[in-house]
Amino acid sequence: MNFDMFMAGRISFGAGVSATVGEKAKALGASKVMLVTDETMVSIGTAERITSYLEEAGLSVETFSQVEPEPSVETVDLAADRLKATGCDLVVGLGGGSSMDVAKAVSVLATNEGSAGAYQGLGLVEKPGIPKITIPTTAGTGSEVTFTAVLIRKSDGVKGGINSDYLYPDCSLLDPELTLSMPKKVTTETGMDALAHALEAYTSRQASPFSDTMAEAAIARIGRYLRVAALNGNDIEARSEMMLAALFGGVALANAGVTACHSMAYPLGAVFGVGHGLSNALLLPYVVRFNAMAAPEKFARAAELLGGTNYSEGLFDRAVDCADRLDELVHDLDLPTNLRELEVGIAPENFEDMAKRAMAVARPMENNPRDITLEQVISIYEEAF
Ligand SMILES: [Fe+2]
Incomplete structure (x- = not known):
């Protein structure tokens, strides 16, 4: 190592x-x-x-x-x-x-x-x-x-x-x-960006025991405190824990990189002006569902850290549960759950161009735990639509 x-x-x-x-x-x-x-x-x-x-x-x-x-x-x-x-x-x-x-x-x-x-x-x-x-x-x-x-x-x-x-x-x-002054929308979108950093660093091909420790500390805090910070903005404990989570997520990201979700979020911002945090929040469950089978221990552990209680003995089952936990979180935070809801004019005919732009953000794609092709990126956008 x-x-x-x-x-x-x-x-x-x-x-x-x-x-x-x-x-x-x-x-x-x-x-x-x-x-x-x-x-x-x-x-x-x-x-x-x-x-x-x-x-x-x-x-x-x-x-x-x-x-x-x-x-x-x-x-x-x-x-x-x-x-x-x-x-x-x-x-x-x-x-x-x-x-x-x-x-x-x-x-x-x-x-x-x-x-x-x-x-x-x-x-x-x-x-x-x-x-x-x-x-x-x-x-x-x-x-x-x-x-x-x-x-x-x-x-x-x-x-x-x-x-x-x-x-x-x-x-x-x-x-x-x-x-404390952050409105709910900023709290939820930036909080989900922190979760993307932690979860992507955790499952990155560059992950190390050091970045894993930081990532787990971030994922557990976000699972426990993001809803509270969003719904009760003056809760200083929740705000403190989220600030720590963002710090740990940032350290994990700086040391292990991010994966396909961040690459796929880039064109949403660059072409359609969707904010960075929101782009990642929306795509994360779909990318995790695609990736889950490629790093099952990591995704199963992340599901647990997010509060998952799927005690099935099947490892792959527990890994896919991570995507379900993310769906639940996005729903609880009142964030959009598909690309149409963004109402920025994204249509299926854009997916090929978006996928090419995403593939060009090469390093995160190389870090992705599952090998990923242009066609697969297009089909993840289709799922997210
Ligand atoms: Fe980010």
């Missing part, structure tokens, strides 16, 4: 821990900070709160709040130009995966020439960036602890990640109080 293990630098967890951002930034040598965030964080006052923590520590702050839901290469380039013009020496990413991804990309563009588009791919970033701190306000993407920034190129609508060890944050502040 061989495996490598990577983590973000420092992870601080706990209610109120975001108030320490100033001292954490100073410890990383900062004097002027760029806060990368979105308009929602500005309008609900969270950006101002984080700014005041930084200023109280004697740091000056430049705010960039133009991050969009599916962030683009162009937005990263704009933020990086602003960073260079203002002389910031540390980046804080505040928000969901989009803001954190942009912050991570900006930190390496501060020291690597040219446009973010030049670095989409694996291992193309040449030099370490300036220090970066991530502060998630959702519980799902895991971006706070991963080495990826997923960006869309506006010119051709293609989505691609900048993947580099230089993108690992130096510090991540996980403050469950910041997730």
Whole structure:
């Protein structure tokens, strides 16, 4: 058995821990900070709160709040130009995966020439960036602890990640109080993204004992707490457990990768504008049903962790039960259960093009526990329709 293990630098967890951002930034040598965030964080006052923590520590702050839901290469380039013009020496990413991804990309563009588009791919970033701190306000993407920034190129609508060890944050502040403001829709969709990360990493061909431990810890928490966080948003225990689950799912994903579900979700976002979490939530039960027989012990164990009580002696039976548990969860969370319900104009004639785009997201497809062909991807889309 061989495996490598990577983590973000420092992870601080706990209610109120975001108030320490100033001292954490100073410890990383900062004097002027760029806060990368979105308009929602500005309008609900969270950006101002984080700014005041930084200023109280004697740091000056430049705010960039133009991050969009599916962030683009162009937005990263704009933020990086602003960073260079203002002389910031540390980046804080505040928000969901989009803001954190942009912050991570900006930190390496501060020291690597040219446009973010030049670095989409694996291992193309040449030099370490300036220090970066991530502060998630959702519980799902895991971006706070991963080495990826997923960006869309506006010119051709293609989505691609900048993947580099230089993108690992130096510090991540996980403050469950910041997730109390999340509406139910965001809670459920990001929570299902975290579950996809954990379950896909768990059943990935790259899985290791380390990623398995993280993945199991995430799956069990999501099975127990996602419904509560969605239905009783002020329950700080449920919010804390979901934030931990997203963290563990992110660590599992960074170390074992994701599988076919994430590849198949890409075209839903890139072509039809469906959110990342929702795309994965919708496809996950269908992909698990396809995969179950190929990694039966893992899927049977996942079904149990999700609260399944199928005590049948048949291993394959218990593996398929995982898909049933996911159907149940998606139903309880009031999420759409098929592609038609999305009402974004997806039709069967799109499936071949979607499947080709999904197959092009090759690494997750290679990690998939069951060998998968273009025709099979098309038939999973058909099932999901
Ligand atoms: Fe994801």
